Amino acid sequence: MSSPKQSKPKARLPRGFRDRGAAEIMAEQKMLATIRAVYESYGFEPLETPAFEYTEALGKFLPDVDRPNEGVFSLKDDDEQWMSLRYDLTAPLARHVAANFQNLAKPFRRYQTGTVWRNEKPGPGRFREFTQFDADTVGSASASADAELLMMASDTLEALGLKRGDYIVKLNNRKLLDGVLEASGVALEDRAKRGIVLRAIDKLDRLGVEGVSALLGQGRKDESGDFTKGAGLSPEQAHRILAFVAPDAEDEDAHLRQIGTLVGSSAVGAAGLNELEQIVRLLQASGYGPDRVLFDTGVVRGLDYYTGAVFEAQLTFPIRNEDGDEVVFGSVAGGGRYDDLVARFTGQQVPATGISIGVSRLMSVLASRGLTASAKAPLIVVTVFDKTDAAASFAMAQELRAAGLRAEAYVGNGKMGDQFKYADKRGAAIAVIEGGDERARGEVTLKDLALGAELAKSVESRAEWVANREAQKSVKRGALVTEVKAMLKGRQ
Amino acid sequence: MSSPKQSKPKARLPRGFRDRGAAEIMAEQKMLATIRAVYESYGFEPLETPAFEYTEALGKFLPDVDRPNEGVFSLKDDDEQWMSLRYDLTAPLARHVAANFQNLAKPFRRYQTGTVWRNEKPGPGRFREFTQFDADTVGSASASADAELLMMASDTLEALGLKRGDYIVKLNNRKLLDGVLEASGVALEDRAKRGIVLRAIDKLDRLGVEGVSALLGQGRKDESGDFTKGAGLSPEQAHRILAFVAPDAEDEDAHLRQIGTLVGSSAVGAAGLNELEQIVRLLQASGYGPDRVLFDTGVVRGLDYYTGAVFEAQLTFPIRNEDGDEVVFGSVAGGGRYDDLVARFTGQQVPATGISIGVSRLMSVLASRGLTASAKAPLIVVTVFDKTDAAASFAMAQELRAAGLRAEAYVGNGKMGDQFKYADKRGAAIAVIEGGDERARGEVTLKDLALGAELAKSVESRAEWVANREAQKSVKRGALVTEVKAMLKGRQ
Numbered sequence: 014m015s016s017p018k019q020s021k022p023k024a025r026l027p028r029g030f031r032d033r034g035a036a037e038i039m040a041e042q043k044m045l046a047t048i049r050a051v052y053e054s055y056g057f058e059p060l061e062t063p064a065f066e067y068t069e070a071l072g073k074f075l076p077d078v079d080r081p082n083e084g085v086f087s088l089k090d091d092d093e094q095w096m097s098l099r100y101d102l103t104a105p106l107a108r109h110v111a112a113n114f115q116n117l118a119k120p121f122r123r124y125q126t127g128t129v130w131r132n133e134k135p136g137p138g139r140f141r142e143f144t145q146f147d148a149d150t151v152g153s154a155s156a157s158a159d160a161e162l163l164m165m166a167s168d169t170l171e172a173l174g175l176k177r178g179d180y181i182v183k184l185n186n187r188k189l190l191d192g193v194l195e196a197s198g199v200a201l202e203d204r205a206k207r208g209i210v211l212r213a214i215d216k217l218d219r220l221g222v223e224g225v226s227a228l229l230g231q232g233r234k235d236e237s238g239d240f241t242k243g244a245g246l247s248p249e250q251a252h253r254i255l256a257f258v259a260p261d262a263e264d265e266d267a268h269l270r271q272i273g274t275l276v277g278s279s280a281v282g283a284a285g286l287n288e289l290e291q292i293v294r295l296l297q298a299s300g301y302g303p304d305r306v307l308f309d310t311g312v313v314r315g316l317d318y319y320t321g322a323v324f325e326a327q328l329t330f331p332i333r334n335e336d337g338d339e340v341v342f343g344s345v346a347g348g349g350r351y352d353d354l355v356a357r358f359t360g361q362q363v364p365a366t367g368i369s370i371g372v373s374r375l376m377s378v379l380a381s382r383g384l385t386a387s388a389k390a391p392l393i394v395v396t397v398f399d400k401t402d403a404a405a406s407f408a409m410a411q412e413l414r415a416a417g418l419r420a421e422a423y424v425g426n427g428k429m430g431d432q433f434k435y436a437d438k439r440g441a442a443i444a445v446i447e448g449g450d451e452r453a454r455g456e457v458t459l460k461d462l463a464l465g466a467e468l469a470k471s472v473e474s475r476a477e478w479v480a481n482r483e484a485q486k487s488v489k490r491g492a493l494v495t496e497v498k499a500m501l502k503g504r505q
Numbered sequence: 506m507s508s509p510k511q512s513k514p515k516a517r518l519p520r521g522f523r524d525r526g527a528a529e530i531m532a533e534q535k536m537l538a539t540i541r542a543v544y545e546s547y548g549f550e551p552l553e554t555p556a557f558e559y560t561e562a563l564g565k566f567l568p569d570v571d572r573p574n575e576g577v578f579s580l581k582d583d584d585e586q587w588m589s590l591r592y593d594l595t596a597p598l599a600r601h602v603a604a605n606f607q608n609l610a611k612p613f614r615r616y617q618t619g620t621v622w623r624n625e626k627p628g629p630g631r632f633r634e635f636t637q638f639d640a641d642t643v644g645s646a647s648a649s650a651d652a653e654l655l656m657m658a659s660d661t662l663e664a665l666g667l668k669r670g671d672y673i674v675k676l677n678n679r680k681l682l683d684g685v686l687e688a689s690g691v692a693l694e695d696r697a698k699r700g701i702v703l704r705a706i707d708k709l710d711r712l713g714v715e716g717v718s719a720l721l722g723q724g725r726k727d728e729s730g731d732f733t734k735g736a737g738l739s740p741e742q743a744h745r746i747l748a749f750v751a752p753d754a755e756d757e758d759a760h761l762r763q764i765g766t767l768v769g770s771s772a773v774g775a776a777g778l779n780e781l782e783q784i785v786r787l788l789q790a791s792g793y794g795p796d797r798v799l800f801d802t803g804v805v806r807g808l809d810y811y812t813g814a815v816f817e818a819q820l821t822f823p824i825r826n827e828d829g830d831e832v833v834f835g836s837v838a839g840g841g842r843y844d845d846l847v848a849r850f851t852g853q854q855v856p857a858t859g860i861s862i863g864v865s866r867l868m869s870v871l872a873s874r875g876l877t878a879s880a881k882a883p884l885i886v887v888t889v890f891d892k893t894d895a896a897a898s899f900a901m902a903q904e905l906r907a908a909g910l911r912a913e914a915y916v917g918n919g920k921m922g923d924q925f926k927y928a929d930k931r932g933a934a935i936a937v938i939e940g941g942d943e944r945a946r947g948e949v950t951l952k953d954l955a956l957g958a959e960l961a962k963s964v965e966s967r968a969e970w971v972a973n974r975e976a977q978k979s980v981k982r983g984a985l986v987t988e989v990k991a992m993l994k995g996r997q
Contacts, residue, residue, distance in 0.1 A: 022561040024603035024850040027588050030555035032601055038551040054906045056884055056913030056931070059530040063522035063634050064556070064590075064620065069514040088580045096519050098556075109524055111516035118930035120917040123527075128556065128620075142555050150916060157895045157916040164899075298896030299903060358516040392548055403649045404790030407656075411791060414546045421548030424642060424649040425612040438610035439548070 029135025030142055040385040041144075041376055044173060045126060048146055048370065051169045052124045055161065057148050060123040062105035064130075068095035071104045072357060086132045098130040102147040103354065103367065110151050110365075111358035119152035126372070147348075149367030151355070156291035159322045159350060162368045163296060166326050166346055167305045173375075174384040175328075177304060180345075182326045185312040186289045187319050187349070190214075192282015193257045193275050197250040201281065209244040214258050214313050222259050226251050258310050265308065272310070288321055314347055323349035324368055332381050345378055346370040391442035391501055393420040396432045398448050409445055409457070409493060416494045418501075436462055443500055445493070457493060459500055460485045521627030522634055532877040533636075533868055536665060537618060540638055540862065543661045544616045547653065549640055552615040554597035556622075560587035563596045564849060578624045590622040594639040595846065595859065602643050602857075603850035611644035618864070632865075639840075641859030643847070648783035651814045651842060654860045655788060658818050658838055659797045665867075666876040667820075669796060672837075675817045677804040678781045679841070682706075684774015685749045685767050689742040693773065696809075701736040706750050706805050714751050718743055750802050757800065764802070780813055806839055815841035816860055824873050837870055838862040883934035883993055885912040888924045890940050901937055901949070901985060908986045910993075928954055935992055937985070949985060951978045951992055 026032070049059075068074060068081045074095075081087035087097040099105050102125045110121060126146040135141055148165065150158040163182055170180045194210065195201055213228035220228070227233035229251035232243035246254070257275050262268035269286070276282025289308065296306050314323045326346040331339040348368035355363035379385045393413050395406045406422040413420035423432050429446075436444045444460040451457055464484040488496040518524070541551075560566060560573045566587075573579035579589040591597050594617045602613060618638040627633055640657065642650040655674055662672045686702065687693055705720035712720070719725035721743035724735035738746070749767050754760035761778070768774025781800065788798050806815045818838040823831040840860030847855035871877045885905050887898045898914040905912035915924050921938075928936045936952040943949055956976040980988040 021850060021852060022559070022564070024562065024600050025559070026555065026600075026604075027557050027559055027582055027586070030557055032555070032605075033553040035550035035552070038553055042551075053882075054911050055902075056886070056911060058527035058881075059534075060527070061525040061530055063518065063524070064622070065519050065522055065634070067514070067517070067519055070516065072514070086580060088578060090519055094519070108516050108518075112518075113524075118927050120927075122913075122916075130556070142557070153917040155892075155895075155916055155918050157889070157899075157914065160895075160899075161914070161916050295896050295899065299899045358513060360513060389550075390545075394548070397649070400647075403647075403652075404787050407649075407652070407787065407791045410547075419546050419548055421614075422649065422653070424614075424647055424653050425645040426647050435610050435612075 027141075029133075029140050031140060035389065037376075039389055040380075041372065044376060044379065044385070045146065045372070047172050048169055049124070049126075051165060051172050052148055055122075055165050057122045057124045057165075060106070060109065060125050061127065062099070062102070062109055062125070064098050064128070065096045066099055066105055066108060068097040070108045070358075071097050071099065073097055073100070084132055086130050099127075100131050101129050102127060102145050102369070103149070103351070106147070106149055106151070106367075107354035107357065107365075110363065111355050114355075114359070114363075117152075120158060121151045122149070123151075124148040144372040146370040146372055147367055149365060151365040152363060153366075154352075154364035156288055156295060158364075159288075159324075159366050160292045160295040160299070160301075162348065162366060163292070163306045163324060164299060164301050166324065166368055167301055169370075170326060170345075173379060175379075175382065179330055179382070180326060180328055181304075182306045182324060182346075183309040183312045184289070184292065184306055185308065185310055185323050186285040186321055187313075187323055188281045188285025188288065188321055189272060189276060189310065190254075190257065190285075190313070192277075192279035192285055193254055193272075195279040195281060196275060196277035197246070197253045199246070199250065206244050208317065210246075210254065211313050211317075213244065214254070214311070217258060217311055222255055225258075226255060229254055260310065265303065268308075268310075285321070292322060314349055318351045318353060319349040320352045321350035322366065323347075326368075326370075328378055332378065342374075342378065344371075345375045390419045392439060393418055393443045393445060393497060394432070394436040394439065394441040395420060395422045395445040396429060396436070396447075397423045398429065398446065400426075405447060405452070406445075409447070412494055413497060416498070418494075418497065433460075443497060445497070447490070451487070452490075455490050456487050457490050458485060458487050459496060461500055461503075521625075521632050523632060527881065529868075531881055532872075533864065536868060536871065536877070537638065537864070539664050540661055541616070541618075543657060543664050544640055547614075547657050549614045549616045549657075552598070552601065552617050553619065554591070554594070554601055554617070556590050556620070557588045558591055558597055558600060560589040562600045562850075563589050563591065565589055565592070576624055578622050591619075592623050593621050594619060594637050594861070595641070595843070598639070598641055598643070598859075599846035599849065599857075602855065603847050606847075606851070606855075609644075612650060613643045614641070615643075616640040636864040638862040638864055639859055641857060643857040644855060645858075646844075646856035648780055648787060650856075651780075651816075651858050652784045652787040652791070652793075654840065654858060655784070655798045655816060656791060656793050658816065658860055659793055661862075662818065662837075665871060667871075667874065671820065671822055671874070673796075673819055673821055674798045674838075675801040675804045675819060676781070676784065676798055677800065677802055677815050678777040678813055679805075679811050679815060680773050680777025680780065680813055681764060681768060681802065682746075682749065682777075682805065684769075684771035684777055685746055685764075687771040687773060688767060688769035689738070689745045691738070691742065698736050700809065702738075702746065703805050703809075705736065706746070706803070709750060709803050714747055717750075718747060721746055750805075752802065757795065760800075760802075777813070784814060806841055810843045810845060811841040812844045813842035814858065815839075818860075818862075820870055822874075824870065834866075834870065836863075837867045882911045884931060885910055885935045885937060885989060886924070886928040886931065886933040887912060887914045887937040888921060888928070888939075889915045890921065890938065892918075897939060897944070898937075901939070904986055905989060908990070910986075910989065925952075935989060937989070939982070943979070944982075947982050948979050949982050951980055951988060952976060953978075953992055953995075 068087055073082045073085045075082050081095050081097055085097040085100050087095055090096050128142055129145050130142050166182050191201055199206055213225050217225050228243050229246045230243050232241055234240045253275055260268050262271045312323055312325045325344045327344050328342050332342040333339055346368055350366040352362050352364045395409045397403045397406045410420040410422040441462055444462055446458040461484045560579055565574045565577045567574050573587055573589055577589040577592050579587055582588050620634055621637050622634050658674050683693055691698055705717050709717050720735045721738045722735050724733055726732045745767055752760050752763055754763045804815055804817045817836045819836050820834050824834040825831055838860055842858040844854050844856045887901045889895045889898045902912040902914040933954050936954055938950040953976045
């Protein structure tokens with residue numbers, strides 16, 4: 014255990030990593046349990062894959078180089094093969110399905126929650142380790158599979174306490190945009206141009222129609238004077254795309270008719286419209302109307318691998334950031350249909366669709382709505398008056414625990430004053446004291462620590478000091494559990 | 506996503522890693538929730554630390570070399586500093602305590618459950634990634650802290666369903682052995698010799714008194730002819746140590762008197778006896794007698810960093826291995842007092858004690874006792890007769906879920922035959938079918954899949970085939986939930 018420099022190591026964490034405390038962990042546990050319960054009620058079952066995968070299996074080698082992408086944490090195994098820590102839960106799923114294809118009941122529907130790692134530059138609120146919660150359906154090209162995920166996302170957000178109207182799950186289809194591009198004379202094979210168009214549309218919220226229009230055309234100079242090269246579309250082409258993503262139709266039916274016109278005779282566009290209509294019909298028949306799941310052509314999702322439906326769950330209310338400013342929070346979950354991931358391994362296309370929840374983002378949202386109230390039960394600290402006889406305190410803590418309460422006997426070496434400070438610092442609700450005289454009388458003292466702290470703040474006169482005494486109560490030793498429960502009840 | 510060799514990547518995992526399926530994950534979830542509930546009832550609170558730590562902070566550099574120990578997974582960060590994946594949860598705890606010492610309520614009592622990684626040679630049942638569940642108390646030298654952990658371990662095993670008598674939590678103290686060594690004339694500073702003695706004693710179960718005696722003396726030749734060099738103790742010294750670890754005393758009191766004689770005038774031995782007696786007294790007064798927590802001088806624990814009390818939870822019943830042979834299972838949890846870990850960072854000794862559960866080992870034990878019955882609720886699969894109208898099936902699945910059942914509408918593209926095969930493969934309890942004629946009559950069919958499968962096994966005659974029809978039942982569509990519940994109840 015010696016460090017190479019023989020000096021004492023610093024007690025610190027690498028950048029972009031952090032420790033997490035009880036309140037956050039317990040609130041997250043509760044949230045994850047709720048999501049799990051909804052997903053399991055839909056018949057999804059859990060899968061776990063390891064932290065490491067072969068870099069090759071993750072598809073994370075740099076182009077034309079025998080070295081992993083720097084965005085993932087990678088190391089060489091004993092046998093000189095590169096392994097990487099998973100950077101999402103989708104790539105491991107594709108590997109799992111390819112490896113076990115024959116044995117899986119298909120459609121294969123699994124959920125997975127776990128840590129993923131990104132070897133990226135950390136920043137405020139941006140960590141290199143975080144948790145995702147994914148649900149995917151592999152082996153079904155049916156609109157039912159997409160519709161089910163959208164219903165499940167809506168149910169999940171409501172199960173977590175968000176009210177209908179506080180969130181919206183948005184739906185779009187990549188094939189529609191492809192159809193509009195094709196109808197505009199942009200070849201579908203021109204992946205580079207398609208990428209520029211996708212990224213431009215993704216900025217609609219921030220840059221508005223004019224900014225996106227410039228990015229679809231020759232390009233755009235931003236406020237700092239930097240120039241971003243555009244997609245090089247003609248004004249007519251750009252107009253067509255803008256009419257698609259920022260429609261001026263009066264209602265959804267008119268919008269769909271407009272899209273029909275925009276995709277024209279494009280086969281892929283027609284396929285997209287057909288998929289979309291099937292999903293929307295199923296959603297509406299199941300009670301998931303546009304107040305829960307909404308068609309929105311502005312949703313494109315950044316990732317290149319989506320091939321059909323794309324989803325995004327958003328909040329409709331503003332969130333205050335740490336500076337107290339209202340900010341648009343963006344999405345808490347997203348996903349879509351990807352039909353090519355398994356084919357990487359097998360050469361065979363396997364239709365798949367999935368949705369991923371950003372766990373810490375969703376936690377922030379719930380916290381801002383007061384929906385992450387502590388899952389901690391109130392704590393009772395039984396002090397130890399006579400160190401040579403801790404057993405009496407242990408017996409009391411045991412009795413309290415047996416009654417379903419959270420209770421501990423003090424296990425340190427401190428004097429009574431230290432023990433009260435400890436109980437305060439722990440945020441304990443009640444301290445139990447059994448002094449020598451009390452024991453002789455068959456009594457113990459209960460101290461209501463929360464009330465005591467409240468009263469102490471206003472101690473300004475002798476009268477108040479006396480009132481403060483009410484935060485303390487002598488009770489019969491035999492009535493310990495009953496009296497503690499009564500005091501806890503009085504605090505609510 | 507291109508691989509360097511432009512060929513398709515293989516769908517496989519690095520050696521020593523594995524995927525885990527629903528049954529195992531759900532049983533483990535349930536087990537972890539039970540452990541968490543016991544630990545939280547004792548007032549322990551969760552802490553999470555990241556997967557990565559600086560290699561320096563883990564104390565995992567090789568002696569005199571600027572390179573990490575090969576037993577841990579390590580890589581260099583952007584800034585050329587070595588990071589390693591945690592190989593246990595104790596080293597990160599020490600780092601956390603050292604970094605946050607002033608702000609922690611002390612004694613600091615936390616539990617942590619999480620993945621740890623060992624870059625070791627994998628083998629059958631030996632993985633390079635596994636889960637630990639630790640509880641530690643930092644900042645208390647009191648016997649209360651050790652006793653509490655022992656009580657908590659006993660309570661946890663019983664909360665998981667193990668009967669008293671099926672397990673035993675064993676307790677020893679390193680200082681007793683040190684006292685015996687000192688009284689035998691082995692210098693406490695001779696860490697190398699002490700290490701050989703510890704490892705020899707650890708083999709008592711396997712080699713017996715004679716084998717250990719040889720290892721304490723000049724050495725031992727095993728069956729294959731390999732010679733292991735011994736500690737080089739004299740016969741008298743070896744005898745004294747053997748009298749300690751394999752006592753011939755009639756009862757515990759006689760054993761303690763014997764130990765008193767063996768440690769003689771050794772100060773460290775006397776301190777060990779005193780610590781042990783305090784812990785045992787507290788345990789006995791709290792109802793944790795030798796049927797739950799037992800003093801056993803044979804328990805030494807391999808790790809070098811223990812400084813006082815050492816613990817080990819063992820099973821008292823034999824386990825059958827995969828070949829059906831009865832094997833001694835060894836420990837499912839272990840720990841002890843370590844007072845030097847935080848000092849690595851701060852130079853200041855901080856007393857600490859902890860216990861760690863090997864999660865997958867404990868799972869195997871519970872499984873062998875039938876205590877990991879599936880946490881899965883029975884699954885209902887609602888088939889889709891007419892693909893253009895999946896909404897009717899979704900509505901039924903929704904109704905069943907709203908009634909608290911686990912239900913899914915089939916989301917694949919298969920025909921009815923495929924759908925039944927799917928339901929079978931999923932282990933579904935009931936399939937729901939609404940054909941065209943049935944819908945006209947306002948009816949649906951429930952198929953008891955488990956019963957059907959059972960009956961199908963014995964189809965030998967026409968009569969039995971008719972009986973088989975009883976696995977199927979036509980019910981009113983409006984009575985779907987009631988009838989499904991009744992059928993599930995009948996299956997129990």
